[in-house]
Amino acid sequence: MKIKNICCIGAGYVGGPTMAVIAQKNPHINVTVVDINEKRIAAWNDEDVENIPIYEPGLSAVVKEARGTNLFFSTDVDAAIDKADMIFISVNTPTKTYGVGKGMAADLKYIELCARQIAEVAKDNKIIVEKSTLPVRTAEALKSILDNTGNGVNFQILSNPEFLAEGTAVEDLLDPDRVLIGGNVNTEAGREAMQALVDVYAQWVPQEQILTTNVWSSELSKLTANAFLAQRVSSINAMSELCEHTGADINEISKAIGMDSRIGPKFLQASIGFGGSCFQKDILNLIYIAKSYGLNEVADYWEQVIIMNNHQKRRFAEKIVKTLFNTVSGKKIALFGWAFKKDTNDTRESAAIYVADYLLNEQAEIVVYDPKVSEEQIYSDLNYLGTRSEQENRKLVTVVRDPYQVCEEAHAVAILTEWVEFKELNWQSIYDNMLKPAFFFDGRKLLNKRKMEDLGFNFYMIGE
Numbered sequence: 001m002k003i004k005n006i007c008c009i010g011a012g013y014v015g016g017p018t019m020a021v022i023a024q025k026n027p028h029i030n031v032t033v034v035d036i037n038e039k040r041i042a043a044w045n046d047e048d049v050e051n052i053p054i055y056e057p058g059l060s061a062v063v064k065e066a067r068g069t070n071l072f073f074s075t076d077v078d079a080a081i082d083k084a085d086m087i088f089i090s091v092n093t094p095t096k097t098y099g100v101g102k103g104m105a106a107d108l109k110y111i112e113l114c115a116r117q118i119a120e121v122a123k124d125n126k127i128i129v130e131k132s133t134l135p136v137r138t139a140e141a142l143k144s145i146l147d148n149t150g151n152g153v154n155f156q157i158l159s160n161p162e163f164l165a166e167g168t169a170v171e172d173l174l175d176p177d178r179v180l181i182g183g184n185v186n187t188e189a190g191r192e193a194m195q196a197l198v199d200v201y202a203q204w205v206p207q208e209q210i211l212t213t214n215v216w217s218s219e220l221s222k223l224t225a226n227a228f229l230a231q232r233v234s235s236i237n238a239m240s241e242l243c244e245h246t247g248a249d250i251n252e253i254s255k256a257i258g259m260d261s262r263i264g265p266k267f268l269q270a271s272i273g274f275g276g277s278c279f280q281k282d283i284l285n286l287i288y289i290a291k292s293y294g295l296n297e298v299a300d301y302w303e304q305v306i307i308m309n310n311h312q313k314r315r316f317a318e319k320i321v322k323t324l325f326n327t328v329s330g331k332k333i334a335l336f337g338w339a340f341k342k343d344t345n346d347t348r349e350s351a352a353i354y355v356a357d358y359l360l361n362e363q364a365e366i367v368v369y370d371p372k373v374s375e376e377q378i379y380s381d382l383n384y385l386g387t388r389s390e391q392e393n394r395k396l397v398t399v400v401r402d403p404y405q406v407c408e409e410a411h412a413v414a415i416l417t418e419w420v421e422f423k424e425l426n427w428q429s430i431y432d433n434m435l436k437p438a439f440f441f442d443g444r445k446l447l448n449k450r451k452m453e454d455l456g457f458n459f460y461m462i463g464e
């Protein structure tokens with residue numbers, strides 16, 4: 001079976017880049033990405049390709065090449081579903097904020113809405129691909145909705161979790177470590193559907209890197225991968241605190257353990273804590289699933305990863321207050337970076353939000369500079385926490401577009417995102433314009449401590 005038309009529901013951080021690359025590598029397939037968010041679709045269609053809604057290195061070039069040829073962005077969800085042989089579901093699955101499982105379980109209402117819409121519209125057989133990260137056994141629920149509300153057509157459900165990391169999305173898509181496809185391996189129709197998706201990826205991914213598994217393994221592999229990655233960050237962050245008390249240096253430790261091939265060098269960078277739309281959400285989800293099977297030790301084991309991460313964010317903020325003579329009330333503190341990591345404009349679960357909120361509770365005056373995050377987004381992140389009124393957030397927080405302006409008359413500078421451009425700033429001139437003593441808190445281990453101390457800064461670095 002050869003796929004001619006693909007539809008992707010959800011034009012976000014996952015759906016957008018993934019479909020752009022699939023379209024670029026499969027010129028014989030028409031790819032339509034749909035979303036109910038009109039503003040987002042308009043941005044994807046903006047004549048100036050630099051205005052697409054997601055910042056990812058290399059993405060605008062891929063979009064430019066395929067858009068209008070075999071890559072389309074639209075708000076007409078029904079039309080795209082109707083035409084497609086294969087439908088990717090790539091909508092958001094946030095943590096539930098209400099009811100049973102509040103604060104833990106994944107909220108599947110957007111997924112279910114998609115399934116019901118597909119069932120209603122579909123007049124011929126379709127392959128449905130779960131792209132969003134979902135709890136294990138979601139395919140079962142999807143199948144039940146589709147089969148019970150549909151028009152008697154056949155649906156094959158596949159799981160094809162996305163492993164791309166933001167900031168390197170295009171690179172990760174073009175050269176993935178592996179592509180994982182889960183499906184019903186016990187039936188001919190299931191195996192055919194899997195092969196159809198294998199063929200899409202085989203256009204550019206070597207066959208031996210395309211793994212096929214049963215659908216539950218695929219769903220659970222995604223949660224497992226993110227839990228393992230997050231656990232490494234929490235493990236190294238736990239050691240960073242011990243380093244600060246013992247004279248050991250976390251960079252030296254990372255290097256020393258990373259050279260053990262059983263451990264490996266990646267994801268051992270101590271930080272103010274992990275953020276992003278996946279790690280916390282997926283681990284909470286894993287904890288919830290484990291508990292729902294009565295596996296309390298499994299749940300407790302993974303919960304420690306979150307507890308450690310919350311502790312790391314909090315202790316960084318506490319360190320700032322303690323160092324500034326136990327009060328930051330009325331003091332100007334310059335925050336460098338708001339995104340959850342460099343090279344993205346995504347701020348979901350960014351540690352910066354929590355550090356800022358803590359400092360605002362201590363009545364600090366915050367000034368933020370981030371090269372890619374909009375002012376509107378920064379206020380919206382703080383307002384979403386609901387700690388104080390929107391007016392107060394506006395009063396206490398200023399967003400600037402000039403990194404030098406951010407530091408004028410500031411008591412302290414804190415680096416919260418590892419943007420490379422921060423390394424190249426003229427820190428001498430920034431030091432000169434700050435109040436003295438000028439405090440510096442490097443939450444990303446970005447700058448050289450000795451050099452910064454030579455400039456006159458009172459310098460704190462995580463893990464030293």
Ligand code: UDX
Nearest residue numbers: 224228253254255256257258259260261262263264265
């Ligand atoms: C360990 C360290 O590996 C070694 O570097 C250090 O110097 C001493 O401690 P050892 O305890 O001899 O070495 O063996 P190791 O291979 O690490 O196994 C430890 C235990 O973990 C064993 O019971 C092993 O069966 C178990 N294990 C190891 C697993 O269950 N799964 C694995 O994937 C690896």
Ligand code: UDX
Nearest residue numbers: 162163164165166267268269271274275276278340341
């Ligand atoms: C992650 C997974 O890496 C990806 O495979 C999955 O598909 C989605 O979730 P992402 O959240 O985009 O990707 O970014 P990632 O690079 O994993 O970083 C997550 C967070 O961990 C960031 O806040 C980052 O700053 C932090 N981190 C990462 C560290 O603090 N130290 C590290 O060594 C690595």
Ligand code: ADP
Nearest residue numbers: 010011012013014015035036037091092110113
């Ligand atoms: P991710 O990081 O998983 O891509 P995003 O929030 O960036 O998450 O993107 C998900 C997108 O899915 C959003 O743009 C949202 O508007 C869209 N979406 C959610 N539900 C539906 C739906 N029923 N139909 C179409 N689009 C939807």
